[in-house]
Every structure is written in structure tokens, then in C-alpha cells.
Amino acid sequence: MSEYAANSKILVSSDGTRIYADASGNPEKPGIVFIHGQGLSGAVFDVIFSDKRFTEEFYLVRYDMRGHGRSGKPDTSEAYESKPYADDFAAVMKAFNLRKPVVVGWSLGSTVCADIAAHLPDTTLAGIVYLAGVPYVGDIVPKICSPEIIGMRPKLFDETSVTTFVTTIKENIDSLFLDTTKIPWDLKCFWIGMAASQRPTHRKLSLSRSQDPTRLFELAAQGLPLLILGGKYDRQVNQENLIEELRPRFKDMEMCIIEKGGSHAVFYENPGEVMERIIVFARRVKAEVGHFYSFSQKSD
Numbered sequence: 639m640s641e642y643a644a645n646s647k648i649l650v651s652s653d654g655t656r657i658y659a660d661a662s663g664n665p666e667k668p669g670i671v672f673i674h675g676q677g678l679s680g681a682v683f684d685v686i687f688s689d690k691r692f693t694e695e696f697y698l699v700r701y702d703m704r705g706h707g708r709s710g711k712p713d714t715s716e717a718y719e720s721k722p723y724a725d726d727f728a729a730v731m732k733a734f735n736l737r738k739p740v741v742v743g744w745s746l747g748s749t750v751c752a753d754i755a756a757h758l759p760d761t762t763l764a765g766i767v768y769l770a771g772v773p774y775v776g777d778i779v780p781k782i783c784s785p786e787i788i789g790m791r792p793k794l795f796d797e798t799s800v801t802t803f804v805t806t807i808k809e810n811i812d813s814l815f816l817d818t819t820k821i822p823w824d825l826k827c828f829w830i831g832m833a834a835s836q837r838p839t840h841r842k843l844s845l846s847r848s849q850d851p852t853r854l855f856e857l858a859a860q861g862l863p864l865l866i867l868g869g870k871y872d873r874q875v876n877q878e879n880l881i882e883e884l885r886p887r888f889k890d891m892e893m894c895i896i897e898k899g900g901s902h903a904v905f906y907e908n909p910g911e912v913m914e915r916i917i918v919f920a921r922r923v924k925a926e927v928g929h930f931y932s933f934s935q936k937s938d
Contacts, residue, residue, distance in 0.1 A: 657704065661698060670740045676844065704723065705843060706840075711840045727753070739763065740923060744770060746845070755853040766863070770869060770902050787810070793805075816871055
């Protein structure tokens, strides 16, 4: 079996970094872009992308962030600055002919929305879903992330001990789920393998990069729609703290904390309810922008 999906594309970003992306569904439908979390890849969303129920109304697109998965892994700090991340997203939009998509960022994947806001036209997105999300890399992290996950970071950067590296990756993957003993063995191995394929150097570059959320919060105050969607028992991100931090910032903010399967990987443990919430949100913002496929004059 190939590591690339049949409908996949290898894109070239502004700095020459190769970006892996694929899609599911009808490209004539409005787009929803899914961005995975730290150390993993878009393959974590297989449970969603393989279910035809979720592609009846929307065209689902996912890609591997730079430094992750099947995408290129540059070695310089400059390659992990904000603009290259925005350019990666722009390349995905162009390749799949997306117009005003909704972005679903899981965990670290949510940080890309700050890059988009800072460097792409204001009308690029129809709305944002923070799926157990981290809005940006910066001072908000210790306010919303658990001591458990913050304590893992130095070990995830360790290049001196294979034992420490492998053990911490396993602990990190275990913390994604409510009860790891109930998760299929092959899936755990798959996710651990994805995480292990990322060198500590690239992990550190992606987790310690600099971001400025100023423009994101300006758009938030102007009405950029946001859905905060997370699990009640998330061991990595405290949803209540996230809501408290963002409530004063976003004029249009919905919140949903899911109890059943309410882990950090709630989209895997309860994909039906997660996608129901995302689809309802996407329908609303689609209606409010008037037409998902139309750029405003500013974005042309």
C-alpha cells in the first residue's frame, strides 16, 4: 500500500518545502480543511475522511504541516516562522480550489489560523473550529495546557536518549485517549509511528516558533466565527480555560464540550457528534457569508 492516498497532491510552498495534502468528497462542495496536531499527520483523521456521511455536504481537505508526516522537514528556524505556515495553507487552497473554507485545527493545528490571519487576506476563512485547540504558540500555552503535557516537552526534544524519546512519545499518545486499553493496538502503533518519524529537532522548531496573534484577535473582534469544540476529559487542553481566555476576544463564539468519548482525540472516540457540531457550524457560517465560493474584492 502506498503512503500516499489516491487523491493526494504534493505541493511546493513559497520556500520550496514540499507539502502533502489529500481530499475526500466532491470538490464542487464547500470546503472544510482539517489540520492535525503535534508530531502526527493528517492521517489521524482517517476515521472522518473514510466516512461518506461526512462528505455529502462538504469537501474535506487535510494536509501535513511542515516538519510533520509526509511533508518536508526543514532544519532552519526561519522555515518555521509564521509566514511559511500561511503560505503552506495558501498552497493547499490553490491546489484544491478552495474558497473561504472553514478550518478545523486540532490541538497544535489550530495555531495555523493565527498565521493565516497575520499573512493572508482578511476574508480567507469563513470560520474557525478549535478542536481541542491551541490558538497560538506563546503565553496562552501554560494557561490552557495541562502540566502533564507541558512537562513532556523537554523529553520530546531529547536527542541523547532513545529510551526517553520513545517512552515519552508513547506517554503522549496515551494521553490523547480516555482509556488507551480500549484503543485498537494497530491504531496506537500507527500513531506512535507517526510521532516517532518526527525528529526531536523538528518537533522543537514547530513547538517553539514565534507567533503574533494580534491580527487574529482583530478579526475575532470584527466577527470572525469561532467554534470551540473539545472533550470534557481532555488531559492536554483545559477547555474551560480556553473558553475563558477567548470569550473576551471573539464576538461570534460558540462552545461545545463533549462528554461521551471526551478525550483530547475526541474526534476519534466520538466522530459522529464531533462532525455533527462541525457541520452545523459550517452550514451557519456558509449562510452568513452568502456564498462559500466567492472571494470579496479585498481577497482578489
